[in-house]
Amino acid sequence: MRRRHGIQERHPFKFRRKDSSELWAIVSATPILDAQGEFVGVLRMITDISDTHQESAQRQQAENALRESERRFRAIFDAMFQFIGLLKPDGTVLEANQTALNFGGLQREDVAGRPFWQTRWWSHSSQIQEQLKDAIAAAAAGEFVRYEVEVVGADERVITIDFSLKPVKDETGQVVLLIPEGRDISKQKKTREALRQSESRLKFKNQKLKQVLRQLKQTQAQLIQHEKMISLGQMIAGIAHEINNPISFIYGNITYARDYAFNLFHLIELYAKHYPEPIPEIQDEIEAIDLHFLRSDFPKLLKSMQEGAERIREIILSLRNFSRLDEADQKVVNIHEGINSTLLILQHRLKKTVFSSEIQVIKEYSKLPLIQCYPSQLNQVFMNLLNNAIDALEQKTKHYDNLEFTKTITIRTSVRTHDNHLNSSQVIIRIADNGIGIPKALHKHIFDPFFTTKPVGVGTGLGLSISHSIIVKKHGGQLRYISEPGQGTEFIIELPIHPPLN
Template structure:
């Protein structure tokens, strides 16, 4: 044996202790002794033996009770116990095995038999410990492998989702941009042409102050002055509409921005604004819900080196959840009650105290979350939404994007009945 195993011998007869101790010591074992069960139980609190030889008949608590207490303790329950007894009653042996003993040695002792049984059970215990260690090690490996598989799943889902969404949005933006550019250019030309026509009409009116009854009647019928003024206003409105469409198109392209292999400096406020533009239809007043007020408190922050397309997905997930939260708050309240205490989402950007990171805080005044829900919101596949309304992937993917891809942090604070705030911190470089 490379390291001596400790054997605890419990017997109230000194002669028996001497015989067994000598035999075990000669065989290379370390030996500890105890004269009764009480002393033995105190002794194992300080030093755990590899095996216990336990006499059945002892004063105070007998061997059976001592064994029961040993097996009841988490620290000693796995130590093999071999009973030593002159009893040959089968019922006593069965009782010992039921209490957890692994073997019996019958008095008077045969030295070779004692050593053979001790050797066997010490080896069995060591093999059992080795097997437990291997199982524990293998379990840890499998747990790590499972975590890696989940991580890979998240990365694949996130990558495929962003790729599909990016292609779709970029395509839509491109399709919008072409006709909008055509209309915008023609509206400009039409405005100039209309100005020329109006100038020409004014020359006619100046040169021909009495154009005749038919022309005067027709001018009155169509309200010529109003038509000319209103047409100019219509064209101006069309220009404003085209500008808005162009802004939407720009926002779509910003949101779907294809990430390169390296991070690029970007203004994350542009990403937030592009996301809000896409979510505008959910922020406007609905039949049952008044408008959700978005309060922007943008601080003076520098560009951040990032994958902006990935961050836009984080903003989309967090803002969508905030909209859901304030809409859930509306349940059971009338339109007027909601309007009196408006739904709000507050977005704050600022530098952290060390000026090395940018902090983005998105806060809603929804119903908030319980501690139990808050503890699970970033877990893979966890969702509080109904089947078909949520996948449980949004916040899990968001945390991966912020923390693993950008070295930042994504945290949540929430008070039930008061609202929720998500805080995103990103290193500037």
């Protein structure tokens, strides 16, 4: 340091103490002047600065370490494979790593100090820019934000990134910094989309396979049941034919037998009139055969034989009506005849021989119009539903050994008219039993082919599936049911009076 009348000098020196420790000091030399300003001597001073020098060295060391740490941080920051940056809470860009800059073909000065949503990465979409503004506002309020978004590179290449905004808070909880991060997930997205499409195709194929399998099962069930019904129909038709011939002979000759008997009785009366005193042998025979009783009872006997023959003829007619093997086309028929014929076929299952008491069949028939249908197929439905009702009553009887109840099957018929127009009306047939009922867990499977609630060896699982197909597909109607476990089941058939032609 220079002065007006001399030079003041300051120099640092290192000294060594007696204990061999080092001492740093400032040695200064200041000229001494007299009153006239002439040089008369030098004032020397030694100032110990060991602590100050040590603090300076430590400070220098800390600064060097900080610079090295910042250099390493920058190297790591720029080398990261994901896009990362630093934002102010208002969205102003402070930093962006080299990966993000290189993708956008940008320099730091291109983005620093600008709003994040106005940088080149997002310039392709105003919608994305507005989305970014909302995300920044949410992050500035302390919320972690994450979603997928598309960014544009320097070569106009668009990629999808997994974008997130993380708020950084100070010790008071105030958001002071936002860290945006993006990971390129374009390949993962394509893989995910390809997997989704593959799964969708596989699901579609599975559905088609299930549909084909279901159709095959239904076809198989229909073929089995069709063959079964053909065999049953052929047997019934054969029996009816074989019975019809002799019963016609018997029925036709009863009239002659009655006439012959009346003639013989008349002859006996004439003989008794003209020969009132028969010989003892004839008198003994008259008493032995009780001629008086025979004359009064024989007409009754012939009448009962005639009624029996008529009943057999009715049964034969019902058997033929049930089989209807020659009726492959739709015909106009009386529904009640089909139900009654089916009940006749099942009469042996309704009798007391099967149960401790007979099953009461309650018929509540309304007046129905003739309906256009496939008669043999409808009879098949009635057979299936009535058989199921009998089985349900049998299961309930076995399940509740000590339960005494009146076993009933109720058949109701009615007409539902739409807009007072008969052609658009429906015939409703309800067949209800008070049997075991259907468990609720099984309701959705009731119409599946080969599904049965009956014990092994009792049910095939075909009846309801085929019945549903006949009513719905062949006749354009509906088949549904109401069931309560332990209370019974009611099946409801809805048939259009004039179904669509198949």
